[in-house]
Amino acid sequence: EDQVTQSPEALRLQEGESSSLNCSYTVSGLRGLFWYRQDPGKGPEFLFTLYSAGEEKEKERLKATLTKKESFLHITAPKPEDSATYLCAVTYRGSTLGRLYFGRGTQLTVWP
């Protein structure tokens, strides 16, 4: 069973069409939730860390939010250069530091 579930698997948006990606986690005792961006053929690149419900972080057209069960990555007025796979990962209070669980990712395509 996946610890982290991301939806949708793939999302196609027209340039300027805002939307949200979802990341839900199954185990209680979240210590931290992370968002990464991955371009084809490259390693993931860090975007945000969220630690507590209600927390929000923003970077350019991206805004990440966290509730007790899930996180959303909101993309406002996306541009073609936002096309990438977005990965969510979590760590839990009960597990060893460094132990990280990734979701399968959402592949975002933004067309002009």
Next chain:
Amino acid sequence: EAQVTQNPRYLITVTGKKLTVTCSQNMNHEYMSWYRQDPGLGLRQIYYSMNVEVTDKGDVPEGYKVSRKEKRNFPLILESPSPNQTSLYFCASSSATGEEKLFFGSGTQLSVL
């Protein structure tokens, strides 16, 4: 420049021929880890290390070995590779303080024939 360096970038080998993928970071990070990425399965943690001489298993450790003899290096060893280990491998590092932000290497595409 802060970076995680993996080598080689591409590797084709045959079943049973021992290989090592190297990983080095220049940021004095305590944590280092190895992941494999397969289509439809996402990133899965193989092994991770909290510091020198301290390592632990991740989701898919079978068939892999690691060692952390120096803080900057964390090699991944496949003693007898099999075709099901064909995958894209990433090394990552992070500091024990601050945001727990992972820095990833560029990846190693391994094919085992």
